[in-house]
Amino acid sequence: RKEVEQDPGPFNVPEGATVAFNCTYSNSASQSFFWYRQDCRKEPKLLMSVYSSGNEDGRFTAQLNRASQYISLLIRDSKLSDSATYLCVVFPIPGTSYDKVIFGPGTSLSVIP
Amino acid sequence: EAGVAQSPRYKIIEKRQSVAFWCNPISGHATLYWYQQILGQGPKLLIQFQNNGVVDDSQLPKDRFSAERLKGVDSTLKIQPAKLEDSAVYLCASSPAPGGVGNTIYFGEGSWLTVV
Numbered sequence: 001r002k003e004v005e006q007d008p009g010p011f012n013v014p015e016g017a018t019v020a021f022n023c024t025y026s027n028s029a030s031q032s033f034f035w036y037r038q039d040c041r042k043e044p045k046l047l048m049s050v051y052s053s054g055n056e057d058g059r060f061t062a063q064l065n066r067a068s069q070y071i072s073l074l075i076r077d078s079k080l081s082d083s084a085t086y087l088c089v090v091f092p093i094p095g096t097s098y099d100k101v102i103f104g105p106g107t108s109l110s111v112i113p
Numbered sequence: 114e115a116g117v118a119q120s121p122r123y124k125i126i127e128k129r130q131s132v133a134f135w136c137n138p139i140s141g142h143a144t145l146y147w148y149q150q151i152l153g154q155g156p157k158l159l160i161q162f163q164n165n166g167v168v169d170d171s172q173l174p175k176d177r178f179s180a181e182r183l184k185g186v187d188s189t190l191k192i193q194p195a196k197l198e199d200s201a202v203y204l205c206a207s208s209p210a211p212g213g214v215g216n217t218i219y220f221g222e223g224s225w226l227t228v229v
Binding site: 100 | 155157221
């Protein structure tokens with residue numbers, strides 16, 4: 001099993017649609033989780049952190065399920081500008097035998113007019 | 114606040130040639146990372162520095178790749194000799210704390226390498 005896996009995509013959705021991405025991680029000792037956004041030929045940029053209680057930022061909602069070891073990102077009312085690749089990122093507990101920051105392979109989203 | 118600076122932005126070289134990339138992290142960030150991202154894949158960590166010491170270089174192809182971070186600030190990543198499969202974008206990133214715990218990782222714009 002890969003350390004971090006994401007929905008393979010690509011996701012092609014119409015404007016205004018709601019879309020959800022899932023990410024699973026293999027190490028239960030992982031500590032922090034983030035969603036990054038990467039536009040075509042650009043560097044990854046932080047979209048939002050993922051907290052156990054769930055968190056929302058405008059049209060974006062992130063959820064963490066530690067028991068099942070998965071993270072989700074929900075985008076409501078999709079805009080054309082949301083078209084990008086979304087990367088799930090898992091941060092470890094430092095000083096453990098598993099201390100690398102791991103990026104998922106990314107899920108590509110295209111929002112269509 | 115100035116971001117992570119990288120140069121050159123683009124480089125085209127022939128196989129078996131050498132290339133070097135430079136990175137200047139965000140001021141005060143102790144941790145510096147070099148990632149390799151091949152088109153269509155997520156970033157893969159090549160090496161992680163904590164100040165001027167190496168924390169993790171398990172995925173660095175040491176027969177051809179080398180990196181250093183003298184004085185715990187700037188870093189260079191060198192490839193010698195380059196292979197066709199080294200064509201990728203090389204992302205430098207930094208964070209205030211090891212592993213980014215309690216913080217996050219900030220990326221530079223990347224150095225795009227094409228090996229022909």
